[in-house]
Amino acid sequence: MRLLLVEDDRMIGESLRSALRLEGYAVDWVRDVAAAKATLSTERFDAVLLDLGLPPGGPKDSGDEGGLGVLRELRSREDTTPVIVLTARDALGDRVKGLDAGADDYLVKPFELDELCARLRAVMRRHGGRAQPVLSHGGVTLDPSTRQVTRDGVPVLLSAREFAVLEALMQRPGALLSRAQLEDRLYGWGEEIESNAVSVYIHQLRRKLGAGFIGNMRGVGYFVGPAPGDGSA
Structure with a gap:
């Protein structure tokens, strides 16, 4: 999962980015209104x-509303990217303004990383139209909350990046995800991307889950479930 962190405090930003990367998220970080608006207008998260x-x-007038201005501009162009507000502003009026401006959730600082990750998972489930947290296909189950994967009921041990690739594919059964789309799920800005990283993770997942669990269309991308365009789905 690729996240954009918009946080001006260097200590909080560095700490959050490092902690979330350890949880398997790809995190990009900007620190002001102008950078946030520019990034959200050109990239997808x-x-x-x-x-x-x-x-x-x-x-000066571009940042008068701070984060609320970023949020309102995002929603004004009908961009439905989930947004969780992270702020020290705990007054009822601030929470109401944030939610009314289009935030999907509102978390007051300081907070625990576990709660933030749980809220992220809940927001993504709602955004994807899923009520159940566990993803299942072809005898394989993936639980984002516990980060556990099983095959026919037997636990399968995955690295953080193997898990991220598998989660991306299982969230959209039958959809083709390109190498670039999977790299976006794995790496944030400034992280070195090895040219064959996605191929290596796909190979490892096939070895652990079965050679036929992840399909591919040569030169296009990877998928789980029925082949894209297969009317038998």
Whole structure:
């Protein structure tokens, strides 16, 4: 899962980015209103973690609303990317403003990483139209909350990045995900991407889950479930 973290406090930003990467998320980080708006207008993310008290980072009038301005601009162009507000503003009025502006959730600092990750999973389930947290296909089950994977009831041990690739594929059975789309799920800005990393993780997953569990269309991408375009689905 690729996240955009919008946080001006360097200590909080570095700490959150490092902790979330250890949880298997790809995290990109910006620190002001102008950078957040520019990034969200050109790149796609699975979710946004948004502070409210942000500096403008550009013309003075561009940041008067701080994080709320970022959120309102995002929603004004009908972008439905899930947004969780992370802020020290705990007044009822601030929470109401944030939710009314289009936030999917509102978390007051300080918070525990486990709670943030749980809220992220809940928001992504709602966004994907799923009531159940566990993903299942072809005898394989994946539980995002416990990060456990089983094959025919037997636990399968995966690395954080193997898990991220498998989760991305199982969230959209039958959909083709390209190498670039999977790399986006694995790496944030500044992280070195090995040219064959996705191929290596796919090979390891096939070895652990069965050679036929993950299909591919040469030169296009990878999928689980029925082959894309197969009317037998």
